[in-house]
Amino acid sequence: MFANRFITFVLCMAFTPAAILSGCNSAPKVNEAEVSLKLRSIQTRSYDTTNANNALRVAMATLQDLGFVIDNADADLGTVSATKLDNAATKMTITVRARGKTEILVRANAQYRLHAVDDPIFYQQFFTAYSKSMFLEAHEVDAAAPGL
Amino acid sequence: MTSNFCNLKQLAVMGLFFVLAGLTGCASNTIPPDALLMKEPATEIRQRQARRYATTDEKQVIIAASQLLQDLGFNVENSAKDLGLLVVSKDRSAVDGGQVAGQIAVAVIFGVRMSVDKEQKIRASVVTCPSADRKAIDVRVTFQRLVWDDRGQLSKLERLDDPEMYQDFYIKLSKALFLEAQEVG
Known part of the structure; x- marks a missing residue:
């Protein structure tokens, strides 16, 4: 009986580090599962404007309203990146690009700690705040449509 | 029979132990759900963080801000003139006398070494934007x-x-711009 317990204890001690380490693997996750069309739709809205510079400035103002500090921005490429530190780090990138001659596409993606954010509510909250600052209505986009 | 039962029970306990250990491996x-929500109204935060200057020269405002931040010991990390953005940072010591005294006291009483803050990186971003009437810069x-x-841990x-x-930042920026700052609602 004692031997059994001793063996159990030894096995637990031997495998615990392995079990803990197996909780996360350290593969270089460069090519993660391709973003689904659904997620791309969740992350994208279109707006009836052609003023990309204003759209980027509004994105920066919205991110600041939401507690982010802007890390980087590029008017030519239409990108803004920002980080929110609130016990954990949330990083967001917003890209703005023209679609056709009358509208722009705004896409947001985020990571929380070490994971990509795919929660639709998170993006919904962002675009609600962004649309208010843009004084424009956001249109949902069909991710399968050409140009997206 | 009893022995088999004991083994099964032990196996079940071990299994549960490993599953729990595996789960704790990842935070x-x-x-x-409230990651984007702020604890206070956006208008109050904006009042604290933003000011309006009666000038149309956005570039001059960014340059004055960069000079001021350099005076405060920050290094410029990034800038985007077309978007009115300036990103700066500085690395400083985060050693606090009280924390160190606490660390020594805990070590003496309990024989345990507590970690204390050592270094900090302070980051700031300045964003300028022409006001809606184009007569001022926010x-x-x-x-x-x-x-x-x-221990090198965040x-x-x-x-x-x-x-x-x-407030201190804007008092200094106003002096640098020779302009009076107005609150932004």
């Missing part, structure tokens, strides 16, 4: 910091919300 990475600065302890990630810090 929760699900974004909290400036908004935001500060945050990351703190590492003496111990704090936080926004800096002290109103005095922002």
Whole structure:
């Protein structure tokens, strides 16, 4: 009986580090599962404007309203990146690009700690705040449509 | 029979133990539902972080801000003139006398070495934007910091919300611009 317990204890001690380490693997996750069309739709809205510079400035103002500090921005490429530190780090990138001659596409993606954010509510909250600052209505986009 | 039962029970306990150990290997990475929500109204935060200057020269405002931030010891990390953005940071000691005294006391009483803050990176971004009537420039600065302890672990990630810090920044910016700052609602 004692031997059994001793063996159990030894096995637990031997495998615990392995079990803990197996909780996360350290593969270089460069090519993660391709973003689904659904997620791309969740992350994208279109707006009836052609003023990309204003759209980027509004994105920066919205991110600041939401507690982010802007890390980087590029008017030519239409990108803004920002980080929110609130016990954990949330990083967001917003890209703005023209679609056709009358509208722009705004896409947001985020990571929380070490994971990509795919929660639709998170993006919904962002675009609600962004649309208010843009004084424009956001249109949902069909991710399968050409140009997206 | 009893022995087999004991083995099964032991196996079940071991299995549960390994599953729990595996789960603790990864911290929760699900974004909290309130990650984008602020604890105070956006207007109040904006009043603290933003000011309006009666000028149309956005470039001059960014240059004045960069000079001021250099005076405060920050290094420029990034800038985008077309978007009125300036990103700066500085690395400083985060050693606090009280924390160190606490560390020594805990070590003497309990024989345990407690970690204390050692280094910090303070980051700030300044964003300028012409006002809606194009007669003034709105400036908004935001500060945050990351703190590492003496074991090299990140111990704090936080926004800096002290109103005095922002007030002090704008008093100095107003002096540099020779302009009076107005609050932005």
